[in-house]
Amino acid sequence: MRLVQHGEAFTILLEDNELMSTLASASEEALATMTFEKLRDRPAQHWLIGGYGMGYTLRAALSVLGADDEVFVAEIVPEIIEWALGPMAKFTAGCLDDPRVMIVDEDVARLIQAARCGYDAILLDVDNGPEGLTRWRNDRLYSREGLQAAMRALTPGGILAVWSAWPDPEFTARLEDAGFETVSEVVRARPGGKGFRHVIWFARKPA
Numbered sequence: 001m002r003l004v005q006h007g008e009a010f011t012i013l014l015e016d017n018e019l020m021s022t023l024a025s026a027s028e029e030a031l032a033t034m035t036f037e038k039l040r041d042r043p044a045q046h047w048l049i050g051g052y053g054m055g056y057t058l059r060a061a062l063s064v065l066g067a068d069d070e071v072f073v074a075e076i077v078p079e080i081i082e083w084a085l086g087p088m089a090k091f092t093a094g095c096l097d098d099p100r101v102m103i104v105d106e107d108v109a110r111l112i113q114a115a116r117c118g119y120d121a122i123l124l125d126v127d128n129g130p131e132g133l134t135r136w137r138n139d140r141l142y143s144r145e146g147l148q149a150a151m152r153a154l155t156p157g158g159i160l161a162v163w164s165a166w167p168d169p170e171f172t173a174r175l176e177d178a179g180f181e182t183v184s185e186v187v188r189a190r191p192g193g194k195g196f197r198h199v200i201w202f203a204r205k206p207a
Helices: 026-038 056-064 078-085 108-114 136-142 144-153 168-178
Strands: 002-006 008-013 015-019 048-052 072-074 101-104 119-124 155-166 181-191 196-205
Touching: 008 072, 015 144, 026 056, 026 119, 026 155, 026 196, 048 056, 048 108, 048 181, 056 072, 072 108, 078 108, 108 136, 119 144, 144 155, 144 168, 155 168, 168 181, 168 196
Parallel strands: 048 072, 048 119, 072 101, 119 155
Antiparallel strands: 002 008, 008 015, 155 196, 181 196
């Protein structure tokens, strides 16, 4: 995994695969803001974000969540945080210092497995879709067992939100088979309805 800079823009690559870019962040922000809209009336929310990335999802979450809410961010790649605090500090904009934020150096799957009704929202953006691209072990997040673990980790009525660069009807079926009330939304990669079409699944645990 490497960070590439072109002028003011940054891109994170895994070999030759573009994982994320500062030129296309709207769908990562929508992952947080659209989740919040579905949980707007809940007090003192606890969120888990899988993957810091370039911080767009975290910053969007902080912009809508309240002072009593908490956000745990699972990030196991130390370079990601080093880049956030170093060459990308302008984009980071101090979000890692927000008192509502806790960065956890742990696999998000382990945090999900360990929780019981612990999170109002679990936001996953650790791959380019519901399969393990960055780490083959991430496949378990999207497996039947992984989805059952997410169900246990969520509070009643809580939401598992999963970002993807493409649609995946089989994943929709797995979510529904696991017992989630599932909808998927198409969102654009760039502001103003421009850029590639990405997909976000919003899977709600029955109340």
